[in-house]
């Protein structure tokens with residue numbers, strides 16, 4: 001369990017974090033989401049005990065990053081933009097070297113295990129400088145996991161990856177979380193990539209938390225209207241149908257505005273009494289739409 005309470009951090013005269021508060025449940029995957037410069041990396045560095053806040057408290061599994069930075073770094077793994085890999089050394093030698101630093105027991109076995117998990121075994125003897133971006137990212141993840149941490153901090157782990165690379169990393173993180181119950185905090189400004197893997201989200205802007213919660217909680221709090229797109233043979237002769245605003249977008253598609261998901265089934269039943277339905281999609285239910293709604297309300 002991680003608790004962050006009213007954290008303030010300045011760099012010179014610039015206020016980077018202004019009262020950050022959030023919690024992370026043990027064993028969950030949490031997305032720390034916000035635009036460039038909103039303070040995500042700074043928050044991770046504070047949690048790692050690398051830098052100190054001017055105000056506020058933090059706790060990670062009963063430890064305080066202010067005084068117990070070493071213990072926290074031992075129980076956690078971190079992947080940052082730079083990754084800290086040695087480009088003149090092979091992938092295998094990098095992992096063996098960091099195993100020594102972290103005091104990993106049975107290092108050769110662990111390194112081979114991770115090289116295989118991350119599809120790098122065939123490339124283990126090649127210099128990291130010759131690796132593709134995706135391979136470097138995977139090696140950085142392997143490095144962060146050498147000492148079997150209980151907590152993983154990932155700062156933009158998919159930057160520079162192609163869609164296959166992103167899917168592979170996300171798949172591996174989900175598996176890791178399920179099999180090892182690792183708590184994972186992922187910072188990103190690309191919301192779409194995190195849609196399927198996070199258990200909860202912390203939406204940030206300008207060093208503060210705008211909203212936090214599970215997808216379900218955020219939907220409940222911020223999605224007041226459901227925009228339901230229905231491919232149907234229904235003839236519309238006004239701007240409403242069955243009491244709900246309805247707008248034709250093309251010959252066979254209509255968008256209905258509903259107050260909640262509960263109205264979907266009754267509406268579809270009503271349409272089916274008259275004609276066919278081929279498909280339905282909720283247009284505004286993406287994480288991105290929720291995020292924009294959170295920001296819109298905050299700026300009102």
Ligand SMILES: Nc1ncnc2c1ncn2[C@@H]1O[C@H](COP(=O)(O)OP(=O)(O)OP(=O)(O)O)[C@@H](O)[C@H]1O
Pocket residue numbers: 011016034035036037038039040041042043189
């Ligand atoms: N060591 C530092 N010294 C001075 N300013 C800093 C330092 N670290 C971060 N900043 C400033 O703090 C602000 C927040 O930076 P931070 O890297 O935490 O944001 P971020 O949300 O991670 O952004 P990004 O998505 O671009 O990585 C930025 O304006 C940055 O320039």
